[in-house]
Amino acid sequence: MSSAPTPKPTACLALADGTVFYGKGFGATGECVAELVFNTAMTGYQEIMTDPSYAAQVVTFTFPHIGNTGITAQDDEAADPVASGIVVKWDPTDPSNWRATGDLQDWMARRGRIGIGGIDTRRLTRAIRQQGAPHVVLAHDPAGNFDIEAMIARARGWKGLVGLDLARDVSCTQSYRWDEGLWAWPGQFGTNPEPRPFKVVALDYGAKRNILRSLASSGAEVTVLPATATAEEVLAHAPEGVFLSNGPGDPAATGAYAVPMIKALLERDMPIFGICLGHQMLALALGAKTVKMGHGHHGANHPVRDMETGKVEITSMNHGFAVDSQTLPEGVIETHISLFDGSNCGLRVADRPVFSVQYHPEASPGPQDSGYLFTRFADAMRARRGGMSGGNRPTA
Numbered sequence: 008m009s010s011a012p013t014p015k016p017t018a019c020l021a022l023a024d025g026t027v028f029y030g031k032g033f034g035a036t037g038e039c040v041a042e043l044v045f046n047t048a049m050t051g052y053q054e055i056m057t058d059p060s061y062a063a064q065v066v067t068f069t070f071p072h073i074g075n076t077g078i079t080a081q082d083d084e085a086a087d088p089v090a091s092g093i094v095v096k097w098d099p100t101d102p103s104n105w106r107a108t109g110d111l112q113d114w115m116a117r118r119g120r121i122g123i124g125g126i127d128t129r130r131l132t133r134a135i136r137q138q139g140a141p142h143v144v145l146a147h148d149p150a151g152n153f154d155i156e157a158m159i160a161r162a163r164g165w166k167g168l169v170g171l172d173l174a175r176d177v178s179c180t181q182s183y184r185w186d187e188g189l190w191a192w193p194g195q196f197g198t199n200p201e202p203r204p205f206k207v208v209a210l211d212y213g214a215k216r217n218i219l220r221s222l223a224s225s226g227a228e229v230t231v232l233p234a235t236a237t238a239e240e241v242l243a244h245a246p247e248g249v250f251l252s253n254g255p256g257d258p259a260a261t262g263a264y265a266v267p268m269i270k271a272l273l274e275r276d277m278p279i280f281g282i283c284l285g286h287q288m289l290a291l292a293l294g295a296k297t298v299k300m301g302h303g304h305h306g307a308n309h310p311v312r313d314m315e316t317g318k319v320e321i322t323s324m325n326h327g328f329a330v331d332s333q334t335l336p337e338g339v340i341e342t343h344i345s346l347f348d349g350s351n352c353g354l355r356v357a358d359r360p361v362f363s364v365q366y367h368p369e370a371s372p373g374p375q376d377s378g379y380l381f382t383r384f385a386d387a388m389r390a391r392r393g394g395m396s397g398g399n400r401p402t403a
């Protein structure tokens with residue numbers, strides 16, 4: 008009696024330490040070099056893959072069923088998937104979802120993103136937790152020909168994300184207006200009582216669409232400017248508030264453009280709100296330092312404590328760098344911390360409407376606990392209209 012031959016692996020993942028995982032390839036063929044991170048979200052693989060902050064990263068999902076809800080353009084956080092590739096436990100099945108307009112595998116193949124299925128993602132996640140986010144090469148070849156030694160050497164030779172400036176690569180190149188509000192939970196911010204919208208300039212370092220929707224729904228007329236816009240270019244729009252977006256790469260590598268622009272804005276008494284990379288760059292502009300984390304935070308269930316109200320929020324997270332709270336200068340208050348590891352998750356400037364958070368109040372995917380931050384930004388701009396100050400104090 009003969010048994011069926013074991014199918015030849017059509018994809019493999021080589022870690023810089025020499026560990027190799029074999030599996031079944033899907034999506035695009037070819038090879039990519041990246042940092043490997045794990046994401047613990049149970050939903051939202053499409054939002055995760057299209058979040059521009061994942062540039063130069065491969066994501067391994069701890070949730071085993073990825074692909075089963077298919078793909079819909081409504082869930083794109085950017086025009087294309089940005090994560091270089093994904094690692095999953097089960098091979099993606101055909102989608103079963105009334106919203107699906109396509110399947111994950113075809114979408115990834117058309118957009119040049121590599122997938123590997125059949126991987127022991129628990130073992131891989133444990134390895135990432137122990138050694139920190141490793142450098143990897145992910146390859147997909149239907150013929151199953153892999154030069155493992157060359158892949159390991161390429162992973163070892165890759166310089167990684169520290170010092171890597173990616174924000175200007177994923178940014179828009181032209182300014183544009185964003186008018187679309189939230190479609191997923193339209194009443195989130197109530198009705199804006201202001202007769203005219205707040206003029207907000209949003210700097211695009213890799214902005215997720217749901218951030219722009221959240222700003223619009225909280226009463227803003229949003230003009231999006233490229234990452235390299237100068238303070239003069241920002242101020243030419245006469246904004247009532249400036250928003251600093253999320254984005255990929257090392258915040259400290261944006262010192263040639265974003266940090267000096269933010270420093271110049273801080274000279275003005277203007278509401279500023281930052282998210283994730285925007286939070287880190289604001290901290291740098293205020294004189295603090297950022298550090299690379301071990302394996303970072305990537306998920307949709309991260310508890311964060313608001314230090315001023317004592318409330319705990321369950322948040323969406325995606326970051327591999329963090330603000331070193333020990334370096335926050337006098338007058339800059341740590342407003343939020345991670346309940347997983349105590350790392351900094353938010354700051355504000357005392358008595359000024361300047362604040363930022365490390366996590367993602369726009370969710371997509373994730374819980375909506377932190378949506379109040381968009382209201383706080385709108386309140387800060389409203390207070391300016393009314394000639395009051397201190398509009399970033401806790402509202403609830």
Ligand SMILES: NC(=O)CC[C@H](N)C(=O)O
Pocket residue numbers: 060252253254255256257258282283284285325326327328329
């Ligand atoms: N989501 C983000 O904006 C990520 C910020 C930064 N690239 C980090 O990894 O920490």
